Amino acid sequence: MNKKSLLNTPRRQALRGLAAVGVAVTGAFVPTRFAIGAPAKLKIGFMLPYSGTYAALGNNITDAFKMRVAELGNKLAGREIDYILLDDESAPPKAKDNAAKLILREKVDVLIGSVHSGVAMAMAQVARDEGTLTICPNAGADDLTRSMCAFNIFRSSFSSWQCGYPAGTVVLKDGFKKVVTITWNYPGGKENVQGFRDSFLAGGGQIVKDILLDFPSVEFQAHLTEIAAIKPDAVFTFFAGGGALKFINDYAAAGLQGKIPLYGVGFLTDGVYQKAGNAANGIKTTLHYSDALDTPKNKAFRTNFESRVKRAADVYAVQGYDAAEMLRIGLEAAKGDVGAQPTIVAALENATIESARGDFTLSKAHNPVQDIYLREIVNGMEKVLGVAHKALADPGTNCKITW
Secondary structure (H helix, E strand, C coil): CCCCCCCCCHHHHHHHHHHHCCCCCCCCCCCCHHHHCCCCCEEEEEEECCCCCCHHHHHHHHHHHHHHHHHCCCEECCEEEEEEEEECCCCHHHHHHHHHHHHHHCCCCEEEECCCHHHHHHHHHHHHHHCCEEEECCCCCHHHHCCCCCCCEEECCCCHHHHHHHHHHHHHHCCCCEEEEEEECCHHHHHHHHHHHHHHHHCCCEEEEEEEECCCCCCCHHHHHHHHHHCCCEEEEECCHHHHHHHHHHHHHCCCCCCCCEEEEHHHCCCCHHHHHHHHCCCEEEECCCCCCCCHHHHHHHHHHHHHHCCCCCHHHHHHHHHHHHHHHHHHHCCCCCCCHHHHHHHHHCCCECCCCCCEEECCCCCEEEEEEEEEEECCEEEEEEEEEEEECCCCCCCCCCC
């Protein structure tokens, strides 16, 4: 397979040149499969985990995306859809090859991915070089919409910093000053903890120990024994998927539940608290969504998703659904022509996306500007305690979008 970058193809040069002088670029300037004749099927590549610890996340993202398209008559802006699914195995070393396979061999028009932050960063390098319209439906790697930001890359989810940042203030307000953090040693984990750290330390808190585990290790017992010996005021953590479920159960089994309060980013409980049962009670988390949001939009979304796939909706499903809605907004503005990227970009940058999480907009770095909720598991159910931070935007540090 030829992996040579397409950055210097006539099409990319034309887009850059016209954008530089302020000319509205459309498919008419640069012929595409859409512009040449009858609308071809829109090829959407999914680069998501369909095996391993994050498999459930990948499946919910995919199914919710397809649900939104089904609501639109299985078309986007008049174009039928050809879905191409690739299991990225949450394996960063394979990410560039997998992205190249979808973009260069399968010639997808749009790329949807991924869950694992390390995978998403490698994937984004290829997508940015090739100019492929990309929507990230989960991975929170901060740099994806900071130093790695690009005109063609959007996020329907969050930045890791964005989810962790409000939690520091929450823990301080609850009266806890000394905290142990524990997470996986990969970008998603470390950046969520960094968000927490920024607000917690600024408010006078002290982090007495940072514990990092190799991804995707779920051998928690020795670390929980250490936490019990340290006796911090509270623990802050980031885990997700199967790893989160095991951590919750192990935390309770170690006798720490009810003795050392457990806080985390919402992925700690999302999609797993039902299976954890009583072990999840008392956990407080911050996130841009809650199962328990009492709004017509959220209730309808959850009912429709469960009816369609026979599983409960979660934040991953919301992000997948919203990725499809964002694509709809962009493509309808471009009348179905994925080659009219400046039109698509402008439409998304000026859009308000109606979502089960609550309406949100996109920053100039293409990251959601959204409310972050404070949630708690009470008697086996998720409860919204309030908004931890209203319309929180990621700083977008070092983002410079050029065509």
